[in-house]
Amino acid sequence: MLQYSPEDNIDVITLPELSFMNEDFDTFDEAYKHACVQGQGPYYEWAKQTAIKFKSVVVHGYLERDEKERRLYNSMLIVSEKGEILKNYRKHLLYYTEVIYITPGPNYEYLDIKIARINQVIRFGLAICNDIWTRGEKEYELMEFANFHKENNSQIILGISNWPNYEIYQDEQIMSYVQVSVWLNRMIPIFASGQTRQNKYLIWNNCCGRFNDQMRFVGSSCILQLTPQIKYVNKLNVTQESVLEQIIDL
Numbered sequence: 001m002l003q004y005s006p007e008d009n010i011d012v013i014t015l016p017e018l019s020f021m022n023e024d025f026d027t028f029d030e031a032y033k034h035a036c037v038q039g040q041g042p043y044y045e046w047a048k049q050t051a052i053k054f055k056s057v058v059v060h061g062y063l064e065r066d067e068k069e070r071r072l073y074n075s076m077l078i079v080s081e082k083g084e085i086l087k088n089y090r091k092h093l094l095y096y097t098e099v100i101y102i103t104p105g106p107n108y109e110y111l112d113i114k115i116a117r118i119n120q121v122i123r124f125g126l127a128i129c130n131d132i133w134t135r136g137e138k139e140y141e142l143m144e145f146a147n148f149h150k151e152n153n154s155q156i157i158l159g160i161s162n163w164p165n166y167e168i169y170q171d172e173q174i175m176s177y178v179q180v181s182v183w184l185n186r187m188i189p190i191f192a193s194g195q196t197r198q199n200k201y202l203i204w205n206n207c208c209g210r211f212n213d214q215m216r217f218v219g220s221s222c223i224l225q226l227t228p229q230i231k232y233v234n235k236l237n238v239t240q241e242s243v244l245e246q247i248i249d250l
Helices: 028-034 042-054 144-151 172-185
Strands: 012-014 057-066 071-079 085-090 109-115 120-128 156-161 200-206 208-210 216-218 222-227 231-235
Touching (some): 012 156, 042 057, 042 071, 057 085, 057 156, 071 120, 085 109, 085 120, 120 144, 172 200, 172 216, 172 222, 172 231
Parallel strands (some): 012 057, 120 156, 156 200
Antiparallel strands (some): 057 071, 071 085, 109 120, 200 222, 208 216, 222 231
16 A cells, blocks of 8 residues: 555555455464454554545454454454444355354345545445355355345445465466456346346455465456446456556446
8 A cells, every 4th residue: 555645535445355364273262362353453453544544445354353252253344434443244154164263244244335535325245255155056056145235236246355276277367267257157146137227346355375385366356347237347367466446437
């Protein structure tokens, strides 16, 4: 963010899932030690100060510790331009490696946010990685996440993830477009009917780079228009560790 200033009029800043930390924990106790209480700790302070500085909504992922219940959540914290917490969304559909130590959130959720610069309320559908996927092969076509946001008329699906690179393809350009098509595929109920003329978008922020010797992330953060027609608005490739900046038409 060093290249930006408050004069750049940024409305929303979003970071990937578990934005500042290591996800690869072997035990609950190890993960619990590294987690933060909602609204406390260095990650929240960064989000708060960044939101105030840029007068922007800031979204970041973190490992949340509930000390009262002694539970852990994979969470998304959304902070207003005044530095106030608007929402703490907890990942609903966990990846199989997370169930060892993470408690799932109760439901899919959305959030209505007033964007001050345009004086407009936007309904954001919230997603953390595996939320858009499926509980099993038999449920693959149910697309519960997309149907939820279709029924609740979410205008922008805001997703954050640490989606891994499964290295099925050697060509990185093919790899990137295939990955983006996977995310787009999970939005089918939103755009398939063709009944809305409203501009709706998928904004997906995925981690990039190598996590350790065994894991590499697939990058490919993207902005896709879903309705009234499908359009690739902007994207990064597999290896670009960069800011994806875009003005969208609402």
